[in-house]
Amino acid sequence: MSSIPDDLSYTKDHEWVSGLDDGRTVTVGITAYAAEQLGDVVFVQVPEVGAGVTAGDAVGEVESTKSVSDIFAPVTGEVVEVNASVVDDPSLANSDPYGEGWLFRVQLSEDPEDLLTSAEYTTLTTAES
Amino acid sequence: MPRSTPLHEVHEALGATLTDFAGWLMPLRYGSESIEHNAVRNAAGLFDLSHMGEIFVTGPQAAEALDYALVGHISALAPGRARYTMIVAPDGGILDDLIVYRLAPEEFLVVANASNYLLVARELTERAEPYEARVDDRSDSYALVAVQGPRSTEILGKLTDADLVGLKYYAGLPGTVAGREALIARTGYTGEDGFELFVANADAVHVWNALTEAGADFGLVPAGLSARDTLRLEAGMPLYGNELTADLTPFDAGLGRVVRFDKQGDFVGREALAAKAEGETPARRLVGLVARGRRVPRHGYPVTQDGVPVGEVTSGAPSQSLGKPIAMAYVAHAAVESGGLTVDIRGSHEPVDVVDLPFYRRSK
The missing domain is CATH 3.30.70.1400 (Aminomethyltransferase beta-barrel domains)
Known part of the structure; x- marks a missing residue:
C-alpha cells in the first residue's frame, strides 16, 4: 500500500495538492500510487511559469518506461513556480513524490472544486488495485 | 480472466506489478524496471516465461x-x-x-x-x-524460467552437473537443475549470455527458488516483462506484433536470411517468398532510431520528414544502456538515405538519428 498523507488533497487523476490552508498558492504533484503504477519515470513536462491553467486541463506529461500520462491541472489559476529538479531528474517523482518530486505551484484564481480527502483517495486507490 | 503461470504465487509474494500479456497474467516488474534491466546487463536476471x-x-x-x-x-x-x-x-x-x-x-x-x-x-x-x-x-505442462546476464553460468553451475561451459549459444541439452529434470538451453531474448530452462509445471517453483538462492551472491534479481522488452529492443531483436506481423514477409523485416530456398522440397510460402526475394526491394526497411531529445518514440507513432509521414515506429523505449530513447521503425528507403528524420510524438516532431542495429552488443 503506497503512502497517502492525511494533510494533502487529491484528484481522481492521482495528483496531490498541498497548501490549501495557507492562502492562495498551492503545490501540485503526482501521488505515490501514480508513481508506482507508472514505474520508472523518465520524462516530466510541466507547464511554464506564468501560464494560466484551468482545472481538468492537460498541462503536462509524465512518461515512464512503458507509458505516457497527462498531467492535469487540479486547480484553476496561474503557474508561479515549476520544479526544475524533477525535470532534470524525473526519478524524483518515484523516490519522493510528495517532497522533492513536486511538479509546479499555482496561484489560485478560483476556489478549488472536487478535490478528494485522503480518506476518499484511499478508497479510490483501493478500488482500483 | 487471464491465465496464471505456475509461478503466480511467487510473483505475488515478491510484490510484482502484474499485467495481462497475450491472455496471461505476467509480472511486468517487481520494483524498478531500470534496476532489473541493468542487473541483466551487469549481473543476472531471473524471468518467468511460462506463457511461451x-x-x-x-x-x-x-x-x-x-x-x-x-x-x-x-x-x-x-x-x-x-x-x-x-x-x-x-x-x-x-x-x-x-x-x-x-x-x-x-x-x-x-x-x-x-x-x-x-x-x-x-x-x-x-x-x-x-x-x-x-x-x-505441451504448452500447458511446461514452465519456462530464464536466467540471463553475464553471471548466468556461475549461478546455474551451482545447481547442475550439465556441461554449461561446453554448451554453445543456440544449443540445448537435457539435464537436471536443483534435482529436477530440465531442458537446459543457451538461448535468450536479452542480448546477454544466459539460459532458458524448460521444466515441468510442478517443478517451476522449486527451480525458481533454487536459482534465487544460488544467485543471491551474484546480484541476480527477478526481472519482469518491462525489462525484457527494453533488453530485447536494445539488442535489436524483433517482437511479434511489433516488428513482425502477418502483413510482412521475412524479407520485409530484413530477416530474409531465415528463409532457406536451398533446402530440399516444397515448403509453405516458398513460391510467394521466392517471388519476394527476386522482386523489388521492399518500400520500407526496419531501422534503428535514437532520439536527440528525452521524449520517447513509441509503437505506432509516425516517422516524419519535413512534416510528411515516411514510416512508423514499431517499438520504442528509454534505453538504459545508451541513456537516450531508442526505437525501431519501418521507414521508406529514400527517407533513410536523405536523413533529417523526426518522430511525431503526440503532435511535436522530435529529431531522431538513424543508427545500425543492434543498439547494444555485449562485449565477448
Missing part, C-alpha cells in the same frame, strides 16, 4: 515435416542444437517467429510466442499431416 508455447514434433519424418512447415532448414540441424526460424502463411506473411530445438534425431521442440502458439500448433498439425510425425502441444 512448447510444441513437440516427433517421429521418423519429424524433420521433413518441419522442413515443409517452416521456412528454415530444420533437417540440417544437429541434435542438441537450436535455430531461430519462422512459420509463414502461403502468401509469405509471418505467422510467428520460433526457436526450434532438435532434442534427438526424431524429436523437436518448437517454442512459439504466447500470442500465437495455438495457431502455430494448429498449423503444424495440419502441415505435418502427410508425414510420419506427431505434433503435440
Whole structure:
C-alpha cells in the first residue's frame, strides 16, 4: 500500500495538492500510487511559469518506461513556480513524490472544486488495485 | 480472466506489478524496471516465461515435416542444437517467429510466442499431416524460467552437473537443475549470455527458488516483462506484433536470411517468398532510431520528414544502456538515405538519428 498523507488533497487523476490552508498558492504533484503504477519515470513536462491553467486541463506529461500520462491541472489559476529538479531528474517523482518530486505551484484564481480527502483517495486507490 | 503461470504465487509474494500479456497474467516488474534491466546487463536476471508455447514434433519424418512447415532448414540441424526460424502463411506473411530445438534425431521442440502458439500448433498439425510425425502441444505442462546476464553460468553451475561451459549459444541439452529434470538451453531474448530452462509445471517453483538462492551472491534479481522488452529492443531483436506481423514477409523485416530456398522440397510460402526475394526491394526497411531529445518514440507513432509521414515506429523505449530513447521503425528507403528524420510524438516532431542495429552488443 503506497503512502497517502492525511494533510494533502487529491484528484481522481492521482495528483496531490498541498497548501490549501495557507492562502492562495498551492503545490501540485503526482501521488505515490501514480508513481508506482507508472514505474520508472523518465520524462516530466510541466507547464511554464506564468501560464494560466484551468482545472481538468492537460498541462503536462509524465512518461515512464512503458507509458505516457497527462498531467492535469487540479486547480484553476496561474503557474508561479515549476520544479526544475524533477525535470532534470524525473526519478524524483518515484523516490519522493510528495517532497522533492513536486511538479509546479499555482496561484489560485478560483476556489478549488472536487478535490478528494485522503480518506476518499484511499478508497479510490483501493478500488482500483 | 487471464491465465496464471505456475509461478503466480511467487510473483505475488515478491510484490510484482502484474499485467495481462497475450491472455496471461505476467509480472511486468517487481520494483524498478531500470534496476532489473541493468542487473541483466551487469549481473543476472531471473524471468518467468511460462506463457511461451512448447510444441513437440516427433517421429521418423519429424524433420521433413518441419522442413515443409517452416521456412528454415530444420533437417540440417544437429541434435542438441537450436535455430531461430519462422512459420509463414502461403502468401509469405509471418505467422510467428520460433526457436526450434532438435532434442534427438526424431524429436523437436518448437517454442512459439504466447500470442500465437495455438495457431502455430494448429498449423503444424495440419502441415505435418502427410508425414510420419506427431505434433503435440505441451504448452500447458511446461514452465519456462530464464536466467540471463553475464553471471548466468556461475549461478546455474551451482545447481547442475550439465556441461554449461561446453554448451554453445543456440544449443540445448537435457539435464537436471536443483534435482529436477530440465531442458537446459543457451538461448535468450536479452542480448546477454544466459539460459532458458524448460521444466515441468510442478517443478517451476522449486527451480525458481533454487536459482534465487544460488544467485543471491551474484546480484541476480527477478526481472519482469518491462525489462525484457527494453533488453530485447536494445539488442535489436524483433517482437511479434511489433516488428513482425502477418502483413510482412521475412524479407520485409530484413530477416530474409531465415528463409532457406536451398533446402530440399516444397515448403509453405516458398513460391510467394521466392517471388519476394527476386522482386523489388521492399518500400520500407526496419531501422534503428535514437532520439536527440528525452521524449520517447513509441509503437505506432509516425516517422516524419519535413512534416510528411515516411514510416512508423514499431517499438520504442528509454534505453538504459545508451541513456537516450531508442526505437525501431519501418521507414521508406529514400527517407533513410536523405536523413533529417523526426518522430511525431503526440503532435511535436522530435529529431531522431538513424543508427545500425543492434543498439547494444555485449562485449565477448
